Amino acid sequence: xxxxxxxxxxxxxxxxxxxxxxxxxxxxxxxxxxxxxxxxxxxxxxxxxxxxxxxxxxxxxxxxxxxxxxxxxxxxxxxxxxxxxxxxxxxxxxxxxxxxxxxxxxxxxxxxxxxxxxxxxxxxxxxxxxxxxxxxxx
Amino acid sequence: xxxxxxxxxxxxxxxxxxxxxxxxxxxxxxxxxxxxxxxxxxxxxxxxxxxxxxxxxxxxxxxxxxx
Numbered sequence: 228x229x230x231x232x233x234x235x236x237x238x239x240x241x242x243x244x245x246x247x248x249x250x251x252x253x254x255x256x257x258x259x260x261x262x263x264x265x266x267x268x269x270x271x272x273x274x275x276x277x278x279x280x281x282x283x284x285x286x287x288x289x290x291x292x293x294x295x296x297x298x299x300x301x302x303x304x305x306x307x308x309x310x311x312x313x314x315x316x317x318x319x320x321x322x323x324x325x326x327x328x329x330x331x332x333x334x335x336x337x338x339x340x341x342x343x344x345x346x347x348x349x350x351x352x353x354x355x356x357x358x359x360x361x362x363x364x365x
Numbered sequence: 366x367x368x369x370x371x372x373x374x375x376x377x378x379x380x381x382x383x384x385x386x387x388x389x390x391x392x393x394x395x396x397x398x399x400x401x402x403x404x405x406x407x408x409x410x411x412x413x414x415x416x417x418x419x420x421x422x423x424x425x426x427x428x429x430x431x432x
Contacts, residue, residue, distance in 0.1 A: 297385075302406050303394040 235278035242271030316350075323347045367426040371399040373417055388412050 245268030252261040285292035298304060327343040374384055381399075385392040390409065397403035405413065414421045 297389050298391050300389075301391040301394055302409060303397060303403055304391060 231278070231282055235275040235282070238271045238278075239275035242268045242275060244268075245271065320347065320350050323350070366404050367401060367428070368398065368424055369426070370395075370413065370424060373419070373424060374399075377417070384416070387416060 245264045249261045249264040249268065252258075252264070285295065323343060323346055327340055327347065330340040330343055374381070381392050381395045385395045388395075388409070394403065394409075398405060410421050410425060413424055417424065
């Protein structure tokens with residue numbers, strides 16, 4: 228419980244710091260960085276607030292916390308979650324290749340195409356590495 | 366894989382929620398098991414068998430070619 232609250236507290240502090248840091252980067256050249264800081268800050272604060280609300284509900288209703296743990300650890304739910312992630316990853320992999328071809332069609336700089344292809348290659352390398360790892364483990 | 370889970374559970378007058386709580390799984394998992402939509406892990410099969418004080422074969426019916 229305390230560990231969870233500490234995590235959300237740290238996330239909220241980092242979020243507030245990101246939003247505050249945004250005001251430091253006010254120049255035209257720093258606009259992009261400021262935008263990133265607002266995005267990250269808002270995301271962290273939003274996540275922390277929802278986390279606090281969830282923890283508060285669990286504190287008030289301990290049976291809810293137990294049920295949430297059961298739901299999360301349930302073997303069917305775990306299988307569904309992993310299957311969904313794997314399928315989503317597969318779809319994303321091909322989407323990345325579509326984006327790579329789009330970058331060529333749109334005559335974008337070569338480094339953009341190469342960066343997208345590198346992501347595709349990394350995804351596949353990661354997949355092969357994990358397959359090897361799990362082959363040894365199981 | 367077919368099973369007699371619903372039949373055994375009802376015979377003993379246990380609700381799905383109670384069985385799920387005792388085995389620390391979700392109620393939906395019990396429902397899916399009973400409908401035959403989901404085959405349990407060997408661990409859950411053992412837990413079920415121990416809960417009902419039966420053997421796994423008494424609850425789950427394995428027929429070749431019907432996986």
